[in-house]
Amino acid sequence: MTLPILYNCPPSGNCYKVRLFAALTGIELDIQDVDLVAGAHKTAAFTALNPWQQVPVLQDGETVIWDSQAILVYLAEKYGKTDWWPADPATRAAVIEWLSVSVNEIQHGPADARLVKLFDYPLRYDDAVRNSQRTLKVIDQHLSTQKWLSADRPTIADCAAYPYLALAPEGDIALDPYPSLRRWIDNMEKLPGYVPVDH
Amino acid sequence: MTLPILYNCPPSGNCYKVRLFAALTGIELDIQDVDLVAGAHKTAAFTALNPWQQVPVLQDGETVIWDSQAILVYLAEKYGKTDWWPADPATRAAVIEWLSVSVNEIQHGPADARLVKLFDYPLRYDDAVRNSQRTLKVIDQHLSTQKWLSADRPTIADCAAYPYLALAPEGDIALDPYPSLRRWIDNMEKLPGYVPVDH
Numbered sequence: 001m002t003l004p005i006l007y008n009c010p011p012s013g014n015c016y017k018v019r020l021f022a023a024l025t026g027i028e029l030d031i032q033d034v035d036l037v038a039g040a041h042k043t044a045a046f047t048a049l050n051p052w053q054q055v056p057v058l059q060d061g062e063t064v065i066w067d068s069q070a071i072l073v074y075l076a077e078k079y080g081k082t083d084w085w086p087a088d089p090a091t092r093a094a095v096i097e098w099l100s101v102s103v104n105e106i107q108h109g110p111a112d113a114r115l116v117k118l119f120d121y122p123l124r125y126d127d128a129v130r131n132s133q134r135t136l137k138v139i140d141q142h143l144s145t146q147k148w149l150s151a152d153r154p155t156i157a158d159c160a161a162y163p164y165l166a167l168a169p170e171g172d173i174a175l176d177p178y179p180s181l182r183r184w185i186d187n188m189e190k191l192p193g194y195v196p197v198d199h
Numbered sequence: 200m201t202l203p204i205l206y207n208c209p210p211s212g213n214c215y216k217v218r219l220f221a222a223l224t225g226i227e228l229d230i231q232d233v234d235l236v237a238g239a240h241k242t243a244a245f246t247a248l249n250p251w252q253q254v255p256v257l258q259d260g261e262t263v264i265w266d267s268q269a270i271l272v273y274l275a276e277k278y279g280k281t282d283w284w285p286a287d288p289a290t291r292a293a294v295i296e297w298l299s300v301s302v303n304e305i306q307h308g309p310a311d312a313r314l315v316k317l318f319d320y321p322l323r324y325d326d327a328v329r330n331s332q333r334t335l336k337v338i339d340q341h342l343s344t345q346k347w348l349s350a351d352r353p354t355i356a357d358c359a360a361y362p363y364l365a366l367a368p369e370g371d372i373a374l375d376p377y378p379s380l381r382r383w384i385d386n387m388e389k390l391p392g393y394v395p396v397d398h
Contacts, residue, residue, distance in 0.1 A: 051337045051340060051341065052304075052337060063288075063289040063292070065289075065292045065293075065296065066296060067295065067296040067299045067300075069295055069298075069299050070292040070293070070294075070295035070296040070299065071292070073288075073291060073292055073295045074288050074289065074291070074292035074295075077288035077291060077292075078288045089262075089272075089273050089276035089277045090262040090264075090273065092272060092273070092276060093262070093264045093269040093270070093272055093273035093276075094264075094269070095269075096266065096268055096269035096272045096273075096298070097264065097265060097266040097269040099268075099295070099298075099299070100266045100268050100269065100298070100299075100302045101266075103299045103302045103303045104302045104303055104306060105251075107303060108307070124323075138250045138251060141250060142250065
């Protein structure tokens with residue numbers, strides 16, 4: 001059987017979301033690194049896969065998916081990982097809530113801060129810090145009353161949110177003020193199959 | 200039967216996503232307006248519903264959902280609107296892709312521009328214009344080869360993306376350069392049950 005191809009960049013938190021979920025659930029992927037420094041994501045061939053010119057992209061036969069949250073849903077559905085993508089409407093909505101937070105509040109908080117500090121991206125660091133403070137406070141409070149973000153067990157929402165939250169210190173965003181968030185990070189790292197980000 | 204309550208603000212595009220989908224699918228909601236000008240979204244009672252202190256929020260018995268994309272998924276699942284939330288993994292992933300674009304690229308493009316121009320929000324207008332230009336170009340190109348965003352029929356992704364794209368001119372973002380996007384807007388407005396935004 002041909003494995004789905006993950007077009008990947010090792011330090012990208014968005015790519016790591018997919019690698020982490022695949023590792024936690026035993027899904028095999030054909031991981032192919034894209035040389036962002038050489039501009040490989042801006043070629044016509046790559047732009048045909050993803051008009052946003054970003055990684056990750058998943059290619060599974062004729063199916064091409066260019067958003068990391070959508071890749072998590074696709075893999076969970078295709079491989080029947082229903083524990084990680086529960087079917088009842090209320091829990092599924094709770095998963096989608098935290099996919100949205102991963103795409104917006106977490107991206108424009110700790111992920112943007114890391115892009116500035118680690119990769120010198122031309123983003124506004126002060127905005128990223130302010131967004132991070134609001135976002136981490138809400139998440140810490142949420143995790144003070146429940147062990148996982150969306151259900152009574154880990155779901156794809158935890159896989160989507162974890163990378164840029166755990167990597168926040170790489171953007172000089174300290175996690176010390178957020179004890180419940182730090183406990184959740186510890187719990188993620190204890191899951192069987194857990195893998196750290198690449199650098 | 201008690202109807203689900205939608206905590207609403209009439210001109211909010213995020214609230215309009217939900218009202219539009221409900222209108223297109225015949226789902227009845229108990230719409231309750233929240234007085235943002237009076238700060239009703241910052242009270243302890245509202246913050247208990249939504250720690251992000253934003254509308255919309257859907258309350259359906261004990262289920263509370265505070266993200267407009269998650270509300271669309273919840274309503275589609277609960278009311279069995281499977282045409283609007285197709286079950287095959289590839290199409291479902293394509294829906295999630297455009298929910299993510301609605302939360303990030305559309306929000307921080309035309310939606311932010313509208314918040315500045317219409318409601319004097321303290322956001323960076325120049326950034327919103329630049330983000331809009333990139334986003335609208337990609338969307339226009341996508342819609343030059345397919346009638347709807349994610350499938351061969353309208354889905355919740357179209358409902359999530361439509362409000363802030365159609366309302367872009369209210370943020371002084373012209374849609375003239377994007378003919379395929381404008382045709383898609385026309386097609387949305389021809390759907391049976393379509394309702395415009397409130398003001």
